[in-house]
Amino acid sequence: MASPSAxxxxxxxxxxxSAASDPSAASVRGLDLRLPGGVHALRGVDLEIGKGxxxxxxxxxxxxxxxxGLSLLGLAPAEARFGGEAWLGDTxxxxxxxxxxRLARRAHAGAVFQDPMTSLNPTMKIGAQIGEAAAxxxxxxxxxxxxxxxxxxxxxxxxxxxxxxxxxQRVMIAMAIVRRPSLILLDEPTTALDVTLQRTTLRLxxxxxxxxxxxxxxxxxxxxxxGEVADRAVVLYGGRIAETGTPRDVFTSPSHPYTAxxxxxxxxxxxxxxxxxxxTLAGEPPxxxxxxxxxxxxxxxxxxxxxxxxxxxPLVPASRHGGSDACLRSVEIAPQLEExxxxxxxxxxxxxxAPKTDESSAALTVTGLDKSFxxxxxxxxxxxxxxxxxxxxxxxxxxxxxxxxxxxILRIAVGLERADRGExxxxxxxxxxxxxxDAGSSLTPWLTVGALLEERLRGQGLDGEGxxxxxxxxxxxxxxxxxxxxTRPGRLSGGQRQRVALARAVIxxxxxxxxxxxxxxxxxxxxxxxxxLxxxxxxxxxxxxxxxxxxxxxxRAIADxxxxxxxxxxxxxxxxxxxxxxxxxxxxxxxxxxxxxxxxTWT
Amino acid sequence: xxxAALGQEPVSLxxxxxxxxxxxxxxxxxxxxxxxxxxxxxLLVPLIAPHGPYETIGPAYQPPGHYGLLGTDEVGRxxxxxxxxxxxxxxxxxxxVVAAGALIGFAxxxxxxxxxxxxxxxxxxxxxAGLALPGPIIAIAVAVALGPSLVHTLIAxxxxxxxxxxxxxxxxxxxxxxxxxxxxxxxxxxxxxRLAVRHVMPGALPAVVIAASVDLGYLILTLAGLSFLGxxxxxxxxxxGAMAYQGLNALxxxxxxxxxxxVAVFVLAAAANMAGDGLRDLLEDV
Numbered sequence: 001m002a003s004p005s006a007x008x009x010x011x012x013x014x015x016x017x018s019a020a021s022d023p024s025a026a027s028v029r030g031l032d033l034r035l036p037g038g039v040h041a042l043r044g045v046d047l048e049i050g051k052g053x054x055x056x057x058x059x060x061x062x063x064x065x066x067x068x069g070l071s072l073l074g075l076a077p078a079e080a081r082f083g084g085e086a087w088l089g090d091t092x093x094x095x096x097x098x099x100x101x102r103l104a105r106r107a108h109a110g111a112v113f114q115d116p117m118t119s120l121n122p123t124m125k126i127g128a129q130i131g132e133a134a135a136x137x138x139x140x141x142x143x144x145x146x147x148x149x150x151x152x153x154x155x156x157x158x159x160x161x162x163x164x165x166x167x168x169q170r171v172m173i174a175m176a177i178v179r180r181p182s183l184i185l186l187d188e189p190t191t192a193l194d195v196t197l198q199r200t201t202l203r204l205x206x207x208x209x210x211x212x213x214x215x216x217x218x219x220x221x222x223x224x225x226x227g228e229v230a231d232r233a234v235v236l237y238g239g240r241i242a243e244t245g246t247p248r249d250v251f252t253s254p255s256h257p258y259t260a261x262x263x264x265x266x267x268x269x270x271x272x273x274x275x276x277x278x279x280t281l282a283g284e285p286p287x288x289x290x291x292x293x294x295x296x297x298x299x300x301x302x303x304x305x306x307x308x309x310x311x312x313x314p315l316v317p318a319s320r321h322g323g324s325d326a327c328l329r330s331v332e333i334a335p336q337l338e339e340x341x342x343x344x345x346x347x348x349x350x351x352x353x354a355p356k357t358d359e360s361s362a363a364l365t366v367t368g369l370d371k372s373f374x375x376x377x378x379x380x381x382x383x384x385x386x387x388x389x390x391x392x393x394x395x396x397x398x399x400x401x402x403x404x405x406x407x408x409i410l411r412i413a414v415g416l417e418r419a420d421r422g423e424x425x426x427x428x429x430x431x432x433x434x435x436x437x438d439a440g441s442s443l444t445p446w447l448t449v450g451a452l453l454e455e456r457l458r459g460q461g462l463d464g465e466g467x468x469x470x471x472x473x474x475x476x477x478x479x480x481x482x483x484x485x486x487t488r489p490g491r492l493s494g495g496q497r498q499r500v501a502l503a504r505a506v507i508x509x510x511x512x513x514x515x516x517x518x519x520x521x522x523x524x525x526x527x528x529x530x531x532x533l534x535x536x537x538x539x540x541x542x543x544x545x546x547x548x549x550x551x552x553x554x555x556r557a558i559a560d561x562x563x564x565x566x567x568x569x570x571x572x573x574x575x576x577x578x579x580x581x582x583x584x585x586x587x588x589x590x591x592x593x594x595x596x597x598x599x600x601t602w603t
Numbered sequence: 604x605x606x607a608a609l610g611q612e613p614v615s616l617x618x619x620x621x622x623x624x625x626x627x628x629x630x631x632x633x634x635x636x637x638x639x640x641x642x643x644x645x646l647l648v649p650l651i652a653p654h655g656p657y658e659t660i661g662p663a664y665q666p667p668g669h670y671g672l673l674g675t676d677e678v679g680r681x682x683x684x685x686x687x688x689x690x691x692x693x694x695x696x697x698x699x700v701v702a703a704g705a706l707i708g709f710a711x712x713x714x715x716x717x718x719x720x721x722x723x724x725x726x727x728x729x730x731x732a733g734l735a736l737p738g739p740i741i742a743i744a745v746a747v748a749l750g751p752s753l754v755h756t757l758i759a760x761x762x763x764x765x766x767x768x769x770x771x772x773x774x775x776x777x778x779x780x781x782x783x784x785x786x787x788x789x790x791x792x793x794x795x796x797r798l799a800v801r802h803v804m805p806g807a808l809p810a811v812v813i814a815a816s817v818d819l820g821y822l823i824l825t826l827a828g829l830s831f832l833g834x835x836x837x838x839x840x841x842x843x844g845a846m847a848y849q850g851l852n853a854l855x856x857x858x859x860x861x862x863x864x865x866v867a868v869f870v871l872a873a874a875a876n877m878a879g880d881g882l883r884d885l886l887e888d889v
Contacts (some may be wrong), residue, residue: 416786433788442783446805455801456791504791 004421024048024087025108025182025215026072031094032083033067033076033239040288041067041241044084046315052213054205056220056230056247058262060523061494062285063217064239069185072217074101074111089182110176110214112190119172120160125172127156131210134178143178144170146211150203165402166197170204186335189217191521194402194550199594202229221523223262224596227251231322235259238286238296240316245323250599253338255320255330258297260337266598267527278528278557284493295328295332303333362427363512363544364390364413369422371408382408384423384568390512392427395538395545397559399552399591400593405568406548410434410514413546427544428509437517439501443489449475449487449500456507474507477540478533495526502533509541516548531557552595556580564588631884634877634886641874645691654681656688656841664857677853678839678862685849688841690867696757697822697875701815703761708768708811713799714771716776716807727773739829746834753836756829760822771814775807816879820872827868843868 024047033042041064049055054324059065070076071086074093082094091104100512113119121129130140137156144152147170151474160168169189176184190198206229218349220226226233227247235243235250235258243256254260264279282302286292292299294309301308308328316363317323319330320337327333371383382407390396398406411417413424414432426432436442443452453471462470472482478499489497498518506512519527537543549555553560555576562579564572564587572585644651653671654660661670663679673682680851715726738760745759746752780803790801829835830844838845843864850861 098737414790415791431790431792434787435785436783438783442787444784444788444802447801452791455788455793455797458792504787 023051025051025053026086026088026217027049028068028072028084028086030084031068031071031086033064033071034081036079038290040291041080041239042071042290043178045236045239045241047241047244049217049236049241049261051182052209052215053232053576054216054218054230055232055234056128056218057234058220058223058226059236059238060221060285060525062288063236064089064288065236066187067512068236069187069217069219072183073105073111073185075105085196108181108182109185110179110181110183110188111185112172112176112189120168122160125157125159126163129208130171130178131155131162131177133175139176139178143174143503146177146208147171147174149174165193166200169193169197173201173204173208177212177214180212181214183215183217185217185219188221189218190225191220191222195552195594195596196590197399198225198596202596205229222596223251223266224598225526227598228596235262238291238313239288240296241326242297243318243323243325243327244315245318245321248382249318249323253320255318255325255334255337257301257303257333257337261300262524263598265525277531280528280532281525286494295326297327300541303329303336305329322399324571338513360498361392362389362393362425363392363429364388364427364432364546365401365423365425366409366413367423369409369412369424370420371405371412372420373418381568383412383419386565386568386570387422388563388570388573390544390546392511393538393542393544394561395547395556396561396563397547397549398563399549399555400565400587401550401591404565406565407516409565410516410546410548413512414514427511430508431504432512432514433510434514434516435501435518438521439498440489440494442501442589443497443504445488447491447493448486448488452489452500452502453507456504460508470507477506477537478503479529494522495529498526498530499533501539502530504545506537506541509543513537513543514544514546514548517550519554520549527554534558550591552580552591553597556588564591628884630877631845631881634874634879635881636877637727637870637874641690641694641871644687645694648687648691650682652684652687655685656685657839658684664853664860666857667859671677673859673863674857676850682860682863685841685846686843686863686867689843689846689864690871691873692753692836692841693823693826693843693868696753696826697819700757700760700764700822700826701818703757704768704818705811705815707761708770708772709804709807711765711769712772712774712807713776713804716773717795717799717803718779719777719780723773730766730769730773733763734770736763738763738825739832739834742824742829742834743832751834751837752807753840753842756835760825760829764818764822764845767818768811771810772807775810776803779803779806805878813879813883816882817876819879820875823868823872823875 028045028047031042031045034040045068047055047068051285055070057065067076071082072088072093074088074096084094086093088104089108091100093101093104096104106580120126127137127140130143131137134140134143140156141152149155149167149170160171163171190201193201202225205216205218208214218226218229230247233245233247233250234241237258243250243254243259250259251263255262258449261279261281265281280301286296286299292309294311295301295304295313297306298308311328313326313328315324315326318325319334366389367387369383369386372379372381388396398409400406408417412419414434416434450471453474454467457467457470471485475482475484480496480499480503484492484496484500489500492500518534519530522530531554534545538545545558547555547558552562561574562576563570564579564585566587572579572583572588579588580592583592659679660681661675661679663675663677665674667674670682670684673686676682676685679889693889711726711730715723742756742759745755749755784804785798788798793802826835827844830842831848833843833848834846835842838849846864847861849865850857853860
């Protein structure tokens with residue numbers, strides 16, 4: 001294996017305590033990656049993954065974490081230009097040709113990607129699909145047994161669409177381990193799963209590592225997931241490592257301001273004041289086409305000094321723990337970071353005024369709701385005699401596992417779906433609106449933002465000038481500049497699209513704003529921005545919220561009341577804190593138990 | 604803190620478009636250029652043709668070079684001028700059928716795709732019935748019933764052509780109405796027509812443009828074939844198919860008379876096909 005090159009910008013290499021003498025499962029040295037269009041995705045990354053080690057790569061979208069994983073497997077886009085080295089086993093993947101890379105992958109690597117449905121071939125039986133990588137039928141059955149797939153021998157002939165999301169994910173994992181690779185790349189493997197499935201998958205991965213001794217590179221944007229699964233956490237920012245160390249060190253005593261900021265914008269299940277604004281990171285990640293010459297975090301960093309904008313900080317032993325950080329001032333600011341963590345728990349001067357809830361009138365009343373979906377073979381009862389109410393200006397969160405009927409209730413409440421039985425009454429005010437899970441796809445791609453917003457102003461008795469003024473005001477309210485009105489959604493970033501979706505929903509204040517998992521696809525800091533925005537809209541416009549999520553921490557952050565659903569019914573209902581502190585139903589206990597939590601992992 | 608401005612960094616699509624344009628092969632580029640050229644020439648034929656299409660300029664069967672660029676036909680008319688007028692007629696006829704077919708197809712397909720339910724079922728059964736009609740036989744029937752004329756032929760071809768477009772639009776519309784942006788538009792208060800025209804139609808447009816551009820070449824051949832069989836404008840109208848047929852008995856003595864219109868048909872169809880391929884690459888990649 002080659003030694004670190006002399007030009008290595010981020011020496012010393014983050015060392016692996018357990019595997020110091022062993023050859024590593026994979027390593028990258030000074031890896032630099034440029035994509036066509038001037039995108040500088042990786043800028044000198046050093047990382048060694050020891051045998052049997054689980055390394056979690058944490059970062060926001062655009063931080064380069066996926067590119068790092070793909071480069072290691074030799075799957076980076078063909079047009080990519082590399083600097084440095086990426087070793088998988090004894091093959092250097094950057095310089096290797098197609099055949100060598102394929103052989104190295106076959107010999108040493110497996111991969112699991114985010115969406116198990118699109119990663120599996122829908123026309124192939126799962127047995128045959130896993131069999132493409134395996135030597136024998138017995139090996140396939142064994143792999144499926146190892147991932148806890150029920151009755152593997154009998155179900156080899158099933159197609160992916162016959163399986164639930166959780167089982168499909170297991171098939172993907174079985175495919176990844178069937179060859180006993182030394183490294184498995186997992187790219188956001190649990191992001192599309194609900195919390196209980198996520199918990200099961202994380203446990204399964206740890207068990208597989210213990211039993212089979214494979215190293216894993218676990219890519220995620222969720223700090224708590226990283227904390228739960230990994231032996232070592234690597235925080236990536238702007239294509240460079242910002243901080244690395246054991247998850248406990250990095251996530252309880254961060255020594256890089258970026259890590260500290262991310263941790264500050266996380267949602268907690270307990271403690272703190274729910275009406276308080278969440279801390280968010282100012283600004284957006286650097287443009288990967290024009291990375292700043294100095295520290296990539298400098299433009300957003302409240303501790304930045306002049307030298308930060310000039311010098312690229314090297315990765316040095318961390319100021320607050322045994323790992324490394326890449327911050328020029330980490331020693332100086334260590335006391336402030338520690339103080340900051342404590343201050344985050346205290347109330348700030350700009351504390352929110354508690355939202356006004358008017359219990360006397362209802363924004364939404366639903367009584368005796370029934371809804372079934374019929375397919376050729378059977379009838380699925382999605383919602384079974386559900387009654388609920390949201391007071392004007394109030395906020396109710398519906399929580400439950402995927403398939404429990406929560407989204408169906410939401411769609412019926414706003415009028416997108418019709419109930420089989422039961423009544424829906426909407427309070428006075430504008431017609432109900434909805435914020436969809438994927439804000440980007442809820443914006444008509446060929447219309448400009450202005451046209452999308454203007455559509456809702458039709459019939460409001462506004463003239464052209466009044467409309468454009470209203471559009472401008474609303475865009476400002478959600479934190480966008482008025483120039484956005486002339487652009488199409490495709491040109492906006494994920495966070496901007498989410499804001500546009502919110503702006504469209506509230507440009508005429510609705511009696512009820514229904515939200516379908518509006519934060520589940522977002523990075524931590526962006527989720528905090530959206531939650532703050534929702535709270536503010538509620539406070540300033542008196543909009544009532546009906547909120548669907550499988551994440552109890554998000555429910556707590558937004559809702560006054562939580563209703564827990566299972567199999568189409570509401571099994572528990574009460575004030576948010578009460579449900580979280582003293583859950584009565586099994587379902588609530590299970591959901592609560594499954595939420596990955598940094599606090600619980602180490603206390 | 605919370606209104607932390609998200610960076611105003613619109614992603615430029617310009618570079619990507621350029622790359623896609625560069626990805627179109629040389630044949631396709633020639634096709635697109637030819638289509639523009641043909642359309643321009645077709646528009647300007649009355650100005651650039653040396654003679655009128657019915658004008659006798661000299662003795663019959665003059666070889667190319669005498670009496671005009673391509674000589675004269677069996678009645679002594681300028682072959683080159685008649686060829687230009689014939690191309691103009693073929694080109695605009697094909698465009699007219701495609702345009703009419705796409706228009707009807709959009710109306711039917713959008714209605715079926717957006718409304719769904721029994722409207723969809725009823726319209727699609729009618730469409731299927733249209734697809735089952737044999738084109739040339741319908742054209743013959745129309746010619747027999749109404750008398751041979753270019754307009755009648757075009758109507759007959761359109762009758763069997765629009766169902767393809769209705770199918771395409773309907774399929775695209777069905778795929779679009781299940782996307783969240785359609786639900787979001789419904790919630791925003793857009794009514795039926797507005798939903799169909801603003802939130803669905805632009806999404807179906809690329810597929811229709813691709814189909815239409817690929818169809819153009821096929822239509823030129825079909826129309827020329829019908830005209831060759833005497834199902835177009837009656838003589839002496841300058842039509843490529845009819846000209847080839849009338850010149851047929853001179854094939855061995857004066858081969859350029861039937862071959863010139865045949866070559867013209869080939870050039871039109873080939874240009875349209877190549878342009879269609881280029882357009883497909885362009886629209887499918889974006």
